[in-house]
Amino acid sequence: MEESNGNxxxxxxxxxxxxxLVELGRQYPKMVMLDADLHTSSKATMFKKAYPDRFIxxxxxxxxxxxxxxxxxLSGFIPFPSTFAVFASRRALDQIAISICxxxxxxxxxxxxxxxxxxxxxxxxxxxxxxxVMRALPNMRVADPADAADLxxxxxxxxxxxxxxxxxxxRLTMPSIFEDDHKFEWGKGVLLRExxxxxxxxxxxxxxxxxxxxxxxxxxxxxxEVVHLASIKPIDRxxxxxxxxxxxxxxxxxxxxxNGGFGSAVTEVLAEEYPVPAxxxxxxxxxxxxxxxxxxxxxxxxxxxDIAAAAKQVILAKNKVRI
Amino acid sequence: xxxxxxxxxxxxxxxxxxxxxSVEMITYAKWGHVGGSFSMxxxxxxxYFHLMIVHPNEPNWDRRDRLVLSKAxxxxxxxxxxxxxxxxxIEKVYSYCELxxxxxxxxxxxxxGLETSGGPLGMGLSIAVGMxxxxxxxxxxxxxxxxxxxxxxxxxxxxxxxxxxxxxxxLDNLIAILDYNKVMAKGFVWEEMNIEPIAEKWNAFxxxxxxxxxxxxxxxxxxxxxxxxxxxRGKPIVVIAHTVxxxxxxxxxxxxxWHTHAPSPETADAMLRELxxxxxxxxxxxxKLGEPELKETFYGGE
Numbered sequence: 001m002e003e004s005n006g007n008x009x010x011x012x013x014x015x016x017x018x019x020x021l022v023e024l025g026r027q028y029p030k031m032v033m034l035d036a037d038l039h040t041s042s043k044a045t046m047f048k049k050a051y052p053d054r055f056i057x058x059x060x061x062x063x064x065x066x067x068x069x070x071x072x073x074l075s076g077f078i079p080f081p082s083t084f085a086v087f088a089s090r091r092a093l094d095q096i097a098i099s100i101c102x103x104x105x106x107x108x109x110x111x112x113x114x115x116x117x118x119x120x121x122x123x124x125x126x127x128x129x130x131x132x133v134m135r136a137l138p139n140m141r142v143a144d145p146a147d148a149a150d151l152x153x154x155x156x157x158x159x160x161x162x163x164x165x166x167x168x169x170x171r172l173t174m175p176s177i178f179e180d181d182h183k184f185e186w187g188k189g190v191l192l193r194e195x196x197x198x199x200x201x202x203x204x205x206x207x208x209x210x211x212x213x214x215x216x217x218x219x220x221x222x223x224x225e226v227v228h229l230a231s232i233k234p235i236d237r238x239x240x241x242x243x244x245x246x247x248x249x250x251x252x253x254x255x256x257x258x259n260g261g262f263g264s265a266v267t268e269v270l271a272e273e274y275p276v277p278a279x280x281x282x283x284x285x286x287x288x289x290x291x292x293x294x295x296x297x298x299x300x301x302x303x304x305x306d307i308a309a310a311a312k313q314v315i316l317a318k319n320k321v322r323i
Numbered sequence: 324x325x326x327x328x329x330x331x332x333x334x335x336x337x338x339x340x341x342x343x344x345s346v347e348m349i350t351y352a353k354w355g356h357v358g359g360s361f362s363m364x365x366x367x368x369x370x371y372f373h374l375m376i377v378h379p380n381e382p383n384w385d386r387r388d389r390l391v392l393s394k395a396x397x398x399x400x401x402x403x404x405x406x407x408x409x410x411x412x413i414e415k416v417y418s419y420c421e422l423x424x425x426x427x428x429x430x431x432x433x434x435x436g437l438e439t440s441g442g443p444l445g446m447g448l449s450i451a452v453g454m455x456x457x458x459x460x461x462x463x464x465x466x467x468x469x470x471x472x473x474x475x476x477x478x479x480x481x482x483x484x485x486x487x488x489x490x491x492x493x494l495d496n497l498i499a500i501l502d503y504n505k506v507m508a509k510g511f512v513w514e515e516m517n518i519e520p521i522a523e524k525w526n527a528f529x530x531x532x533x534x535x536x537x538x539x540x541x542x543x544x545x546x547x548x549x550x551x552x553x554x555x556r557g558k559p560i561v562v563i564a565h566t567v568x569x570x571x572x573x574x575x576x577x578x579x580x581w582h583t584h585a586p587s588p589e590t591a592d593a594m595l596r597e598l599x600x601x602x603x604x605x606x607x608x609x610x611k612l613g614e615p616e617l618k619e620t621f622y623g624g625e
Contacts, residue, residue, distance in 0.1 A: 063480070074438065094443050095449070098442055102440045103431050
C-alpha cells in the first residue's frame with residue numbers, strides 16, 4: 001500500500017480516510033478499528049491490512065458495533081467503529097447516545113457515504129439527517145470535511161481530543177481547497193474568500209460549491225465572502241458574527257437536511273447574536289431517492305447556481321430591511 | 324466448594340443490607356425499582372464480597388474484574404453493594420435521584436465503582452464484550468467481565484448480537500448473569516414475551532450455560548466458582564439465576580406492580596420491619612420515618 005506521507009491531494013475522500021487511518025494507527029498503538037461488514041467500501045480495509053490484530057469485525061450488527069466500542073474505550077483503547085452514516089445515525093443512535101456520549105467515551109465515529117453523492121443506493125442509504133442527530137447529543141463533536149486534506153486534519157484532531165467525535169466522509173473526489181499541511185481546530189472556521197455583499201457558509205463538500213457560487217456572483221458584480229465551517233459542533237460563533245457584521249446577510253450550504261443540521265447551527269448563532277437575512281441550502285424535508293449525483297444536486301436545488309440565486313435573495317432582503 | 328458457615332452468614336447479611344438500603348434510597352427519592360433490586364441482592368453480595376477481584380480504594384486498578392449492570396434500573400441494589408464494599412460512605416446513597424447526586428439509572432461519572440452508564444435495555448452485554456476483548460488485548464487472562472441482564476431485557480435484539488460476537492471471539496472471560504425473576508415491568512415474562520427455551524437459546528449461540536437458584540448463596544458461590552475457574556474452554560458462560568422479583572417482602576414478591584414503584588414512608592417502614600423479621604434481625608424500620616418530606620412529588624406511583 002502506498003505510503004501517504006501527508007500527500008492526500010485530489011484523491012477520493014474515502015481513500016484519504018483509509019490512508020489516514022493507517023497513519024494514525026502507526027502513531028497511536030491504542031487505536032482499534034471496528035467494522036460492520038463494510039470495510040472495503042469505507043476503505044477501513046487499509047487499516048485492516050496494516051494492523052490485522054487491531055481490526056475487529058463484528059458482522060452486520062451496528063448496535064453491537066458501538067456497544068463493543070464503548071467497552072473498548074472503557075478499557076483504555078481508542079476505537080474507530082466504522083459503518084455507513086445511515087446505520088450509525090439511525091440504527092445505533094441509542095448506543096451512541098447512552099453507551100458512548102453520556103459517559104463521554106473516547107470513541108471516534110466515521111460516518112461514510114453521506115448525503116447526495118451516495119446517489120444510486122437511494123433514500124435508505126443517502127444519509128441526510130446525521131448532522132442534525134449527532135449535534136443534538138451532549139459531549140459529541142461533529143465535523144464535515146471539504147476535501148481530502150481537511151478530512152485528514154479532522155481525523156488527527158479527532159484523536160487528539162478526548163471524547164466522542166463524529167465526522168463525515170462523502171463518497172466523492174473533491175478538488176483540493178487546502179494544502180497538505182492544513183490544520184483543523186475544533187470550533188474554528190476558515191475564511192476562504194473575502195467579500196462584502198453576502199457570506200456563504202459552507203460545510204463539507206458544499207464549501208467547494210460555495211466557492212463556485214462566489215465565482216458566479218462575482219461575474220454579476222456581487223462580492224461574496226466564503227467561510228468554511230468544518231467544525232459544526234463546536235461551531236465558530238465569533239467568525240460567523242464577524243463575517244455577517246461585514247456582509248449583512250448569509251447563505252448556508254450542506255450536503256444534508258437543513259432541518260436541525262448545519263444551516264440550523266449557523267442560523268441559531270445568527271438568531272441569538274446577530275440577526276440578518278439568511279437562507280439555507282440543503283435537502284428540504286424530503287428523502288433523497290436514487291439518481292445520478294449531478295442530477296440529485298440539481299433536483300434538490302443544491303448546485304452552485306442555486307447558492308448564487310439564494311445569495312441574491314438574501315441581499316435583496318437585506319436592502320429592504322435597510323430601507 | 325463449600326463456603327464456611329461464617330462466610331455464608333456474612334454474605335446473607337450483605338444481601339439483607341442491599342435490600343434495606345434499596346428501600347431506604349427508593350423511599351427517600353420517591354422513585355426507583357424495588358423488585359429488580361431485591362431479586363439480585365444475593366447475586367451482588369456473592370459477586371462483590373466473594374468472587375470479584377476489585378480494589379475499592381483504587382477503583383480504576385487496571386487488572387480488576389468488571390461488572391456491567393445492563394439492567395441499569397437495578398441501580399439501587401448496585402449503589403448499595405458498592406457502598407457496603409467501601410467505594411463511598413453509606414450516606415451517599417441518599418443522593419440517589421438528586422440533582423448532582425447518583426443518577427436514577429447508572430451514570431459512571433457520578434458513582435465510584437460503576438463501570439458503565441446505562442438505562443436503555445439490551446446494551447450492556449455489547450459493552451461487556453468490548454471489555455472482555457480489552458482484557459485479551461492487555462493479556463490479562465485472570466480478569467473477568469460480569470454482565471447482569473434482566474430477563475425481559477433479552478427481548479432486545481442487541482443482546483443477541485452481543486451473544487453471537489462473544490462466542491465468535493471465544494470470550495470465555497465473559498460471564499453473563501441472567502436475573503431470571505420471571506416478571507417484567509407490566510406483567511409476567513411468559514405473557515409479555517416468552518423467552519423460553521432460554522438455556523437452549525444461549526447454548527445455540529455458543530455459550531456454556533449454568534442454571535442456579537439465584538437466592539441460594541452456597542449454590543451461587545459454587546456456580547460462579549465453576550464459571551470463573553473450572554468451565555472456561557473458549558466459550559462465554561451464562562449463569563441463569565432463577566430468582567423472585569421483589570424477593571424479601573411479601574407484597575413485592577412476584578408482583579410487577581413493584582417493578583417501578585416507590586413505597587410511602589409508612590409502607591417502607593413496614594417493609595423493612597418484615598425484612599428484619601425474615602432475616603431474624605432486631606426490628607428496624609425506615610430510618611427517615613416521620614422526618615419532614617423534603618422532596619416534591621410531580622407524579623405519584625410509577
